[in-house]
Amino acid sequence: MVGDRWTLLIVRELLIGGACRYTDLQQGLPGIATNLLADRLRQLEEQGIVAREAAPPPVATTLFRLTPRGEELRPVLRALGQWGAPLLLEELPDDAVFRSHWLLLPLQFHLADHAPERPPVTVEVRTGEEPLTIETVDGDVRIRTGAAAAPDVTISGEPPVVAGLLFGKLDLDTAIDRGITVDGDPAILLRLQPNAAPVP
Amino acid sequence: MVGDRWTLLIVRELLIGGACRYTDLQQGLPGIATNLLADRLRQLEEQGIVAREAAPPPVATTLFRLTPRGEELRPVLRALGQWGAPLLLEELPDDAVFRSHWLLLPLQFHLADHAPERPPVTVEVRTGEEPLTIETVDGDVRIRTGAAAAPDVTISGEPPVVAGLLFGKLDLDTAIDRGITVDGDPAILLRLQPNAAPVP
DNA sequence: CCGCATCCGGGGCGATACTG
């Protein structure tokens, strides 16, 4: 049911963004043929994994959303993502395509606020074609696409290096050596990274 | 790396049985074309997921085994299996093929000994083409193919019903209604099933 | 624009046959 080409990637797009338009999915899945996207969506709908709904009046369009049964695939994407994490650090080929929002799901899985009692922080991540914002909201970590109003720290660079730094696989000096730039207080990252010692 | 057709199924076979011969894999993957099996094994080897080794002298043959990196795919198979578990209870089409040992991995994942202080028990499961044996060994649950010497309880029937009973999705009466036969003390199952109240 | 349907090569795939 979910083993065909593209199928789990479509599910991932919907896990990331909630309800998506057809063209949103096309944007998020560079290289997919439009007939395949239509086919897969139809199959997923028949199998009760995806539901299609009419968008609210102002914009008349169709939205695709995961059903509860579809949401249950989150652990599958999590396990696959965890297994593939080491590959994320490898350099990307020159013709590689990358979408910033692909980082949303792994960041949601792995970041946590280790010092919820401290004042909230905001991190802006500039990699790929659009910025990402990470902010702490009373103990939770929220990640979204878009720029931050007043980030405490901004990270820019190539996706593999940025990801390596955020996930704690690369230390700050190594990451800077490999070409990223950090604006603001890098110590904030320690509060969010996995396996980081809790800030005392 | 693991998204091609058959690839994760090959990994599953190796997770179940440890080192496997080429023909063992063919048996466990009914329907796979021999050229595809060879292709996949070669790709998996190149990617460091599978290693091939020469068997010890008496039998001169090649064995395929997961590398540590390959073993790390266990959580992926676990997540996929958990998601697919409800489908396991649906009736099989008449032409369906089923291999008993496919139950080994889910049983390893979901069964536990909730009363390790009691004397060990043995369950024999007869479904598919060969029997399975479940036994408790000081707190652990061991599952293997083959018949048991002196089982405390024996379960026979169609795979969906047997699986439903073992995983606690079907209660005993329903399972018997749906055609399984139970020899011995069915209460033993409560000690092993997931979410079962611990035996006092 | 948005959500497809259609058409058209190329290659992955499935079945069978064959072999050191």
Place this chain on the structure above:
DNA sequence: CAGTATCGCCCCGGATGCGG
């Protein structure tokens, strides 16, 4: 036992068209 060789098919990728 562990593959290789071959052939046909259908899935897939890419491009274009098209009604709402």
